Amino acid sequence: MTTDTAVEPASPGSDGSKVLQRDRVVIRFAGDSGDGMQLTGDRFTSETAAFGNDLSTLPNFPAEIRAPAGTLPGVSSFQLHFANYDILTPGDRPDVLVAMNPAALKANIADLPQGGVLIVNTDEFTKRNLAKVGYETNPLEDGSLTEKYQVHAIPMATLTRTALEETGLSKKDAERAKNMFALGLLSWMFHRPSESTERFLREKFAKKPEIAEANILAFRAGHNYGETTEAFAVTYEVAPAKLAPGTYRQITGNTALAYGIVAAGRVTGLPVFLGSYPITPASDILHELSKHKNFGVTTVQAEDEIAGVGAALGAAFGGALGVTTTSGPGISLKSETIGLAVALELPLLVIDVQRGGPSTGLPTKTEQADLLQAMFGRNGEAPLPIIAPASPGDCFDAAIEAATIAVKYRTPVILLSDGSLANGSEPWKVPDVESLPSVDPGFATEPNAPDGSGEFWPYLRDEQTLARPWAVPGTPGLEHRIGGLEKADGRGSISYDPDNHDKMVRLRAAKIANIPVPDVVVDDPDGDAELLVVGWGSTYGPIGAGCRRVRALGHSIAQVHLRNLNPLPANLGEVLSRYKRVLVPEMNLGQLALLLRGRYLVDAHSYTKVAGLPFKAEELQNLFLDHLSGVRA
Amino acid sequence: MTAIDLGLPRLGGLDGVPTTDEKQTAKDFTSDQEVRWCPGCGDYAILAAVRQFMPSLGVKRENTVFVSGIGCSSRFPYYMNTYGMHSIHGRAPAIATGLAVSRPDLSVWVVTGDGDALSIGGNHLIHALRRNVNLKILLFNNRIYGLTKGQYSPTSEQGKITKSTPYGSVDYPFNPVSLALGAEATFVGRALDSDRASLTAVLKAAAEHRGTALVEIFQDCPIFNDGSFDLLRKPDTKDQRLISVTHGEPIRFGPPLDDGKGAYAVVREGFGLGIAKADEVDEADIVVHDQTDHNLAFALSRLSDQDLNHTVVGIFRSVERPTYDDAVRAQVEQAKKDKPADLQALLNGQDTWTVVG
Numbered sequence: 001m002t003t004d005t006a007v008e009p010a011s012p013g014s015d016g017s018k019v020l021q022r023d024r025v026v027i028r029f030a031g032d033s034g035d036g037m038q039l040t041g042d043r044f045t046s047e048t049a050a051f052g053n054d055l056s057t058l059p060n061f062p063a064e065i066r067a068p069a070g071t072l073p074g075v076s077s078f079q080l081h082f083a084n085y086d087i088l089t090p091g092d093r094p095d096v097l098v099a100m101n102p103a104a105l106k107a108n109i110a111d112l113p114q115g116g117v118l119i120v121n122t123d124e125f126t127k128r129n130l131a132k133v134g135y136e137t138n139p140l141e142d143g144s145l146t147e148k149y150q151v152h153a154i155p156m157a158t159l160t161r162t163a164l165e166e167t168g169l170s171k172k173d174a175e176r177a178k179n180m181f182a183l184g185l186l187s188w189m190f191h192r193p194s195e196s197t198e199r200f201l202r203e204k205f206a207k208k209p210e211i212a213e214a215n216i217l218a219f220r221a222g223h224n225y226g227e228t229t230e231a232f233a234v235t236y237e238v239a240p241a242k243l244a245p246g247t248y249r250q251i252t253g254n255t256a257l258a259y260g261i262v263a264a265g266r267v268t269g270l271p272v273f274l275g276s277y278p279i280t281p282a283s284d285i286l287h288e289l290s291k292h293k294n295f296g297v298t299t300v301q302a303e304d305e306i307a308g309v310g311a312a313l314g315a316a317f318g319g320a321l322g323v324t325t326t327s328g329p330g331i332s333l334k335s336e337t338i339g340l341a342v343a344l345e346l347p348l349l350v351i352d353v354q355r356g357g358p359s360t361g362l363p364t365k366t367e368q369a370d371l372l373q374a375m376f377g378r379n380g381e382a383p384l385p386i387i388a389p390a391s392p393g394d395c396f397d398a399a400i401e402a403a404t405i406a407v408k409y410r411t412p413v414i415l416l417s418d419g420s421l422a423n424g425s426e427p428w429k430v431p432d433v434e435s436l437p438s439v440d441p442g443f444a445t446e447p448n449a450p451d452g453s454g455e456f457w458p459y460l461r462d463e464q465t466l467a468r469p470w471a472v473p474g475t476p477g478l479e480h481r482i483g484g485l486e487k488a489d490g491r492g493s494i495s496y497d498p499d500n501h502d503k504m505v506r507l508r509a510a511k512i513a514n515i516p517v518p519d520v521v522v523d524d525p526d527g528d529a530e531l532l533v534v535g536w537g538s539t540y541g542p543i544g545a546g547c548r549r550v551r552a553l554g555h556s557i558a559q560v561h562l563r564n565l566n567p568l569p570a571n572l573g574e575v576l577s578r579y580k581r582v583l584v585p586e587m588n589l590g591q592l593a594l595l596l597r598g599r600y601l602v603d604a605h606s607y608t609k610v611a612g613l614p615f616k617a618e619e620l621q622n623l624f625l626d627h628l629s630g631v632r633a
Numbered sequence: 634m635t636a637i638d639l640g641l642p643r644l645g646g647l648d649g650v651p652t653t654d655e656k657q658t659a660k661d662f663t664s665d666q667e668v669r670w671c672p673g674c675g676d677y678a679i680l681a682a683v684r685q686f687m688p689s690l691g692v693k694r695e696n697t698v699f700v701s702g703i704g705c706s707s708r709f710p711y712y713m714n715t716y717g718m719h720s721i722h723g724r725a726p727a728i729a730t731g732l733a734v735s736r737p738d739l740s741v742w743v744v745t746g747d748g749d750a751l752s753i754g755g756n757h758l759i760h761a762l763r764r765n766v767n768l769k770i771l772l773f774n775n776r777i778y779g780l781t782k783g784q785y786s787p788t789s790e791q792g793k794i795t796k797s798t799p800y801g802s803v804d805y806p807f808n809p810v811s812l813a814l815g816a817e818a819t820f821v822g823r824a825l826d827s828d829r830a831s832l833t834a835v836l837k838a839a840a841e842h843r844g845t846a847l848v849e850i851f852q853d854c855p856i857f858n859d860g861s862f863d864l865l866r867k868p869d870t871k872d873q874r875l876i877s878v879t880h881g882e883p884i885r886f887g888p889p890l891d892d893g894k895g896a897y898a899v900v901r902e903g904f905g906l907g908i909a910k911a912d913e914v915d916e917a918d919i920v921v922h923d924q925t926d927h928n929l930a931f932a933l934s935r936l937s938d939q940d941l942n943h944t945v946v947g948i949f950r951s952v953e954r955p956t957y958d959d960a961v962r963a964q965v966e967q968a969k970k971d972k973p974a975d976l977q978a979l980l981n982g983q984d985t986w987t988v989v990g
Contacts, residue, residue: 050986196984245990249982259980266976273735275727292979293968298961300734303760307727310720310757314700314731317718318739322731340721430985433977473716473732473739474651476695481664481711483719484703493666494711 018234019191024083025238026091027186029179030108031100031121033066033076036179041078043183043200047192049250049427052240053082056541058090058614059423063280063363070129075107084239088541088548090424092616096189098182100124100156103133109145118149119185121178123157152231156181156222163221167214177218184222189235194223244429251428253392253421254281257351258288260399261323262295264349267400268407268439270321272297275311277304280363281422282327282353305333309350313337316346317482319443319472321403325351327419328361331370332377338412339378342508344482345459345468347406347441349399354418356612365612366419368537369588374414375566375595381505383512385409386565388416390540393428395421398563404439409515410467416565418587420614421538444469447477450490456480459492466511517564519571524558525551531627532579534604536562536592539585539615546620555628562592568599576602583607583627585615643953646767646841649737650692657688664714670705675826675852676773680712683771686833687713690740690840697740700729702749705780706773706852709744723754726761729768734958740840743770748778751787751807758847759816764957765844769836772809772847773826775854776861783857790939795857810934810949813847814927820846821930821949825865826853831877831946838948844956864941873897878922878933878947885911885919899936906932908943924951 027044031037038059048055058079067074081091096117099105101124112118125138145151157175164174180201187194198216205212226232251259265272274297276286290299298315302308309324316322326334331352341348354370356362374386385405389398395417402413448469449455456478459468471478480492488495489503522532523544535543540561547559560575562568576582576596582604584593590606597604607623609615662684670676687697697715701707703722710717720728725743733741750758750772761768777795778784784797788809792801813821820842822835832850839846851862864870876886876899885895890912898911898919906920906929923929930950937944 046984050984052986052988243988245988247981247985247987249980249985251982262979263976271735273731275731293965294972295974295976295979296965296969298734298965300731300961302727302730303756306724307730307757307760310724310727311731311734314718314728314733315735316731317728318732318736320731320735336721337724344718430980433980473698473736474693474696476693479695479714479716481666481713481717481719483710483717484721485719 020234020236022236022238023085024081024087025096025190025236026079026081026094027096027098028077028079028094028108028111029098029182030075030077030104031179032069032103033062033064033074034069035076035100037076037078037100040179040183041080043197044186044192045080045250045425046196046200047187047194048080048082049248050193050196053084053238054086054241054243054427055080055082055250055425056087056090057081057425058420060613061364070101070103070124070132072103072107072133075103077104077108082238084241086241086243088545089614089617092618096186098186100178100182102129102135105139106133106135112149114148116149117152118145119152119154119182121156121182122153123155154225159221159225160218163217164214167210167217169210169214174214177215180215180218181222181225184219185226188223188226189232191235191237194219243427246429248427248429250425251393252423252425253389253395253417254284254353254423255288256392256395256428257399257417258285260396261289261349261403262292262297263396263436264400264403265295265297265321267436268321268403268441270319270407270441272323273312273315273320274299274323274325275302275308275315276300276325277302277308277330279305279327279330281355281419282325282330282351284422285325285351305330306337309334309337313341313344313346313348316348317344317473319470321349321407322347323349323351325353327353328355328357328363329359331373335378338384339380339382340484341412342378342382342384343484345410346470347410348412349403349406350412350414352414352416353422354416356610362612364419366538366614367587367610367612368416368418368539369591369610370416371536371565371588371591372594374416381509383509383566384411385413385512385515385567386416387413388537388563388565389421390537390561390563392421392424392426396428396431400436404437405515407439407441408467409465409511410470411512416537418538441470443475444471444478445475457491458482459487460490461507466507466514513567515567517567517569520560520562520569520575522558522560522575523547524556526556529556529558530580531624532558532560532576532582533624534560534562534576534582534584534592534596535586536565539587542615542617542620543585545617546624549617549621550624550628555625557624557628565592573600576600581605581627581630583624585620585623587615644843644959646843646846647690647692647740648843650696650740651738652691653693657694659684659688661694662687662714664712666711668712669708671856673853673855674705675775675854676706676709678826678829679771679773679832679850679852680709682829682832683836684713686836689837692740696738697742698732699742699744700725700732701744702754703780704746704749704778706744706746707749723749723752724757725749726754726757726768726770730761730764730766733766733768734961737958737962741768743768745770745772747772747774747776747786747788747809751809751812759812762813762816762818762845762847765819765954766957767843767845767959769839769846770848772849773852774809774849775852775858777854777858779854779857806939808934809849811931814931814934814950818847818950819844819954820951822846823849823851823946823949825851825862825946827866835948838951842951844954862941865944874941874944876936876943876945878945878949880922880924880948883916883919883921899933906936924948
């Protein structure tokens with residue numbers, strides 16, 4: 001079990017087992033895609049959140065809905081890191097691995113450190129299943145596991161079936177509840193509250209009360225198994241974390257984005273219109289928003305990605321808060337319409353939940369490789385603001401910020417989330433709705449021609465923001481035509497004039513470049529660091545955790561995290577110039593580093609990895625130590 | 634999945650759009666932009682017809698929007714003194730869908746061409762038709778790419794020699810009316826650019842139809858496809874070929890007989906339709922046009938091929954079906970009634986815990 005500080009002496013539990021205190025624990029549930037591991041992980045997370053630990057999760061599942069049962073490609077896992085202090089990542093390696101079948105064991109065992117707890121469902125360790133994943137002998141019997149790990153071999157399916165004998169369910173149906181057996185066992189082992197899970201199961205299976213009861217029985221059976229069999233000599237307690245006062249809930253990035261969009265409608269006073277097309281991992285935003293029509297949210301599942309963004313832009317022309325959500329190749333398909341939105345200068349919120357690429361790539365894995373596409377991926381000079389949330393909860397604030405900029409500056413804004421933020425979760429301090437800002441969309445209502453002609457000039461800009469007026473259809477006297485052809489500055493009629501085009505290109509660029517964004521805050525507690533680590537988006541957690549570890553070893557290191565990628569914060573150049581060495585870790589091949597080098601002539605060192613998984617704290621710790629020694633040299 | 638009866642009221646195409654008692658003229662709908670189509674282009678005739686027709690709808694000009702894609706026809710919105718958007722190639726139906734769904738108080742028109750609607754934008758067109766969004770789509774079909782200077786289009790005849798097909802086009806063309814009917818369109822009409830009276834009649838019926846109305850307008854491109862529809866225009870050929878249909882009336886065409894109706898008639902032939910001399914068949918065998926009969930509409934669309942033999946104009950199909958945009962709005966309104974928009978409750982969710990300082 002991982003410990004950051006000295007272990008408290010063991011105290012006896014109510015059932016006579018020893019109770020050990022731990023600062024933090026990482027658990028990984030792994031099984032077949034059909035074993036319900038994501039649900040199991042979600043429930044453990046909810047119990048943990050309710051208990052008051054800080055937590056961070058990493059769901060990891062295949063793109064196939066049901067890969068052939070029992071095979072390596074079909075393995076689905078859910079990792080949860082929880083602690084009695086504020087943590088930043090879902091953890092590098094599990095302390096406890098739950099493996100529901102041989103494939104799950106094979107795919108995950110290498111990550112379990114020596115001495116770790118391994119809980120295995122033995123019922124699936126048949127000759128056939130072992131052969132499927134290339135085990136020549138049963139690892140549960142050949143001693144290869146017991147010498148390295150604390151192994152608990154449990155026939156979970158059999159025990160579940162026995163516990164459900166009275167229910168009259170078929171063998172197959174009964175055994176399907178074995179994930180709840182595992183959850184019950186782990187809940188006992190870590191002293192998790194179980195009321196919320198029982199309530200959840202009753203609600204989830206409200207229409208099939210017999211299934212709800214079966215799952216609850218299995219859950220209790222797992223709990224009782226731990227308590228009564230004496231197979232487990234110890235249980236563990238992780239005390240609640242000392243978080244800032246407030247009301248908390250657990251939230252994923254996708255849910256936070258959806259809520260942020262609903263809230264952005266409230267903030268701007270505009271009806272939300274989402275045009276979207278199903279794509280992993282962005283679809284959950286569409287699903288979530290589709291539930292909230294009572295907030296005046298309209299969702300259109302369009303015929304394709306292009307129509308999704310097109311409909312959103314059409315709605316924006318009509319005065320709605322137009323939003324589109326996508327991932328992977330979907331953002332490529334939307335590029336032309338985003339370019340049109342740049343030319344039309346209409347508000348549009350484009351959410352890109354980045355995933356592994358190119359092309360279809362790795363649909364369920366995370367990556368940060370759309371930054372340059374967001375920056376430059378349109379024909380012509382087509383600048384737009386880019387915002388990247390740093391954590392699942394931050395997705396809420398980022399959505400509101402992006403929508404606010406879109407409305408205020410009449411521009412499309414790209415929000416870059418990613419797969420790990422989308423599905424990962426953390427405790428979120430629920431904002432007080434009363435504290436949300438209010439943004440006036442400032443629709444045009446009167447003719448504005450400076451010559452007093454009584455005409456409406458759709459491209460006469462606000463002197464300060466350079467934003468053009470937003471006159472929605474239905475406003476008398478402001479009838480006007482906009483389009484993708486270059487428009488004359490001010491009057492807005494079609495213009496092929498060379499000087500006008502040059503002026504318009506520069507005006508559009510200046511409008512975006514001059515959007516005020518908050519200065520970056522440098523985290524440099526010692527004040528004498530020579531190495532500055534610069535990150536963006538979801539790497540905030542791992543980079544922060546790496547920095548903490550390095551500082552704990554007595555070194556100085558500074559961290560800057562960018563939420564605004566375009567325009568970049570005004571003080572960034574000065575900050576970069578203060579440090580002897582600048583290091584940019586990214587889950588791509590150096591896209592932010594390229595931007596920083598080009599923009600600031602800074603000798604930014606790039607560290608890159610595109611494995612479809614977040615950075616690990618230990619990996620970054622070692623990286624930082626290498627660079628620190630380089631600085632000293 | 635459970636099917637739910639949406640129980641929507643029957644509405645006209647312009648219900649919900651504010652009206653005006655002020656007298657409007659074609660001039661009111663004319664913008665200050667100089668019209669820049671080639672001399673002799675059929676688009677001029679269509680523009681003039683639309684400008685003259687719009688005042689008759691009696692809706693406020695500021696509540697009228699024209700959305701177009703890319704191509705010669707797509708310059709249309711610039712010339713109308715209404716709200717307008719000249720968008721990108723093929724995407725006008727998608728953009729207009731978003732606008733129509735979010736703004737029931739607008740009369741939304743899409744102007745598109747054969748390349749824009751049927752090639753690059755084919756997907757958006759069929760899905761707008763299937764959903765039955767309250768949009769009026771004017772498809773200017775000149776059977777050529779004009780703006781890009783003369784390549785064959787998805788409605789060009791096979792074998793057509795163009796800049797991109799010097800050996801003749803090998804593409805088999807779409808029949809836009811058949812396509813629209815196959816895509817579940819609730820209103821499909823066709824007219825010739827030069828026939829102001831029948832074009833206006835079809836446009837008016839389209840405007841009053843609640844749902845997607847597709848109007849195919851045969852239009853001449855004098856530069857790259859001159860005389861493409863001459864067979865339907867010239868007195869010596871049009872009588873044999875142009876069939877104008879009216880709901881509830883027997884389908885007769887050609888030079889009038891003693892009864893004042895055309896010498897030719899459309900009759901049933903197997904599963905389809907054929908042409909006969911009107912005085913050689915029983916009157917009972919002559920097809921009476923029924924714009925609610927899907928099979929008849931399709932059969933009528935199959936009478937003409939690229940050779941423009943027996944080309945039907947008028948309203949092929951006009952039926953009522955709940956529109957997508959009405960249904961979407963109804964769900965939102967119902968949800969608003971059923972559940973308060975309590976944002977704090979939404980953010981809190983079911984499981985919160987409190988940390989005390």
